Amino acid sequence: MAKSVRSSRFNLKTPYESTGEILFFNTLTGAFSAVDVETSDRIEALLANPDRSAEDPELVDYLLQQGFLVEDAVNVIATD
Numbered sequence: 001m002a003k004s005v006r007s008s009r010f011n012l013k014t015p016y017e018s019t020g021e022i023l024f025f026n027t028l029t030g031a032f033s034a035v036d037v038e039t040s041d042r043i044e045a046l047l048a049n050p051d052r053s054a055e056d057p058e059l060v061d062y063l064l065q066q067g068f069l070v071e072d073a074v075n076v077i078a079t080d
Contacts, residue, residue, distance in 0.1 A: 004072040005060065007047040011068055013040075029067030043068070 010028035022040035024033045053060040063069040
């Protein structure tokens with residue numbers, strides 16, 4: 001069964017023009033990822049529609065570990 005997850009409200013994304021990569025940053029966890037455009041598209045699809053998490057479980061696990069996605073039951077405001 002897929003985890004019930006949502007996108008973190010602390011995510012930022014920006015292009016890095018000198019390399020063509022897309023930079024993702026989570027201001028709560030400090031997580032930072034530089035990815036190619038194809039991976040960025042996969043991440044954006046999951047962040048926009050977390051209900052599709054079963055389609056890409058390895059990426060979902062990574063995004064959960066980094067804090068870009070959070071489990072629905074987690075209250076990120078209450079965490080230190």
